[in-house]
Amino acid sequence: MNLVLIDPTELDRHGIVTLRDRRRAHLAEVLGVGVGDRVRVGVVNGPVGEGRLLAMTSESAVLQVSVSGPLPARPAVDLIVALPRPLMLKRILTQTASLGVGHIFLIKANRVEKSYFQSTLLQEENWLPFLLEGLEQAMDTRLPTVTVHPRFRPFVEDLLPGIIPEYQHSLLAHPEGAANLVTVLGSRFGGRVLLAMGPEGGWVDFEVERFQSAGFASFSMGPRILRLETAVVALLAQLALLRE
Amino acid sequence: MNLVLIDPTELDRHGIVTLRDRRRAHLAEVLGVGVGDRVRVGVVNGPVGEGRLLAMTSESAVLQVSVSGPLPARPAVDLIVALPRPLMLKRILTQTASLGVGHIFLIKANRVEKSYFQSTLLQEENWLPFLLEGLEQAMDTRLPTVTVHPRFRPFVEDLLPGIIPEYQHSLLAHPEGAANLVTVLGSRFGGRVLLAMGPEGGWVDFEVERFQSAGFASFSMGPRILRLETAVVALLAQLALLRE
Known part of the structure; x- marks a missing residue:
């Protein structure tokens, strides 16, 4: 946790926040801060600043x-991911939040097991802690x-079709894509x-065709077949590198 | 497992291999192959080909x-990694093997916990299964x-100093590096x-200085602080993209 993330509703009108959860434990036990010490604080979807410890029990x-300054920019990449098994999804959520993603669409595909959609991780925003962990790691606040x-x-x-016009580039990762990212x-x-990004085993032909009809350009990541969690990190990193 | 990896010593002189371990279980239970079916087979540090199932009990x-054809190229990146905790090391080993790395130096640094070097993972090549898993995933054979x-x-x-001359580029990932990868x-x-790549918390000044004296160019990955496992995948992917 390189940043203590707080929700705007947690701040009282004097700018004071009282933490009683894992954040308190982290401050006390991992960072070992004492009264008077300062730590980096960020407001979810808001600015970054610092917090001075007034009391610890x-x-x-x-x-x-005290936070001020500009909002972090909205990430310029949104992700469509064929829903993976819950354990992998947790790691993907944390890592994508660390790398900066605006929206994540978790979708069904032919090679996605239906049972994954019953995971408790997908209920009542149980995914939230994994995203917050990624933001706290990367010192970002854009959830x-x-x-x-x-x-x-x-x-x-x-x-x-309704959202495609918001994007300059719609890309489909597909091992049989002829082109590469560049x-x-x-x-x-x-x-x-x-x-x-498709499931383990890839998209089926019908799915590729649907995406392509919708205007997606397919590209290959090369001959290596990567696990979804590895491929997501690899592609987000490559996009960040190519971005002007 | 997209490739059944076998050790050259497992092949008899008629090109027959008998599997009794997790590979047999995977063929039977995950891939569900039957007698006569063909699967992709690779020889560790050797070529790739196919295997026809003669019997299954x-x-x-x-x-x-039957394998033939050229050896996969030796990966062009070697990695120095400040030793992370064992659970993270396992994931790093699997992912680096999938992405293609020649050699991994696991080193001590000031912010590496000494106890990590006592991990059973580092004894008697217990790291091997994690590397093999990464190769099987990526259909590579270069261990x-x-x-x-x-x-x-x-x-x-x-x-x-003895190995530096083997490399055209020696790079140190360091959040305070002024330059970026490009x-x-x-x-x-x-x-x-x-x-x-340094430990959680980064290299200390003395370490940065030592690497720089040895000829390393330091660069920053940007303002986001990434977990080591995320950063390793991100950088290997970026290097692959920039490589001619």
């Missing part, structure tokens, strides 16, 4: 928070939003990107 | 293996080699790379 930590789409066709046929984007690019 | 799977260096100074002062490498580069 075994139950609560009280911080005087990715997440939506779950248990049926492929309504997602790709009804929802996708071919489809150029060695420098700008604008918003919507990136779709 | 609850104890063994017998494959007639990364691993060495463990429990003292920083002998590594950097005695060993490093500045130090150019937008296209060739040759072998030695990449050093």
Whole structure:
């Protein structure tokens, strides 16, 4: 935790926040801060600043928070991910939040097990702690939003056409894609990107065709077949490098 | 497992291999192959080909293996990593093997906990299954080699000067580095790379200075602080993209 993330509603009108959860424990036990010490604090979807510790007990930590300055920019990449098994999803959420993603669409695909959509991780925003962990790690405050789409066709046929115009680039990672990332984007690019990544075993032909009809350019990551969690990090890092 | 990896010593002189371990279980239970079916087979540090299933019992799977063609190229990146905690090291080993790394130096640094060097993972090549898993995933056969260096100074002062000439680029990932990856490498580069990545909390000044004296160029990955496992994947992917 390189940043103590707080929700705007947690701040009282004097800029004081009282932490009673894992954040208190982390301050006390991992960082070992004492009264008067300062720590980096960020407000979810807000600015970053610092907090001065006013009091620490075994139950609560009280911080005087002072944040100002510009909002972190909204990440320029949104992600469509064929829903992986819960354990992998947790790691993907944390890592994508660390790398900076605006929105994550978790979708059904032919090779996604239906049971994954029953995971408690997808209920009542149970995914939130994993995203927060990624932000706290990367010292970012822009919380990715997440939506779950248990049926492929309504997602790709009804929802996708409405959002595509928001993006300058819609990309489909597909091992059989002829082009690579530099071919489809150029060695420098700008604008918003919507990136779709398939399940273990890949997209089926019908899915590739639907994405392509919707305007997605497919590209290959090369001959190596990567696990989804590895591929997501690799592609977000490559997009960051090519971005102007 | 997209590739059944076998050791050259497992092949008899008729090209037949008998599997009795997790590979047999995977063929039977995950892939569900039957007698006569063909699967992709690779020989560790050797070529890739296919195996035809001759027999399958609850104890063994017998494959007639036929491999030929060129050896996969030796990966052009070697990695120096400040030893992380064992759980993270496992994931790093699997992911680096998937992405392609020649050699991994696991070293001590000031912010590395000494106890990590006592991990059973570092004894008797217990790291091997994690590397093999990464190769099987990526359909590669070039097994990364691993060495463990429990003292920083002998590594950097005695060993490093002898191997540096093998590389065209020696790079140190360091949050305070002024340059970025494109500045130090150019937008296209060739040759072998030695990449050093620090512990959680970063390198201390003395370590940065030692690496720089040895000829390493330091660069920053940007304002986001990434976990080591995320940073390793991100940088290997970026290097692959910039490579000519």
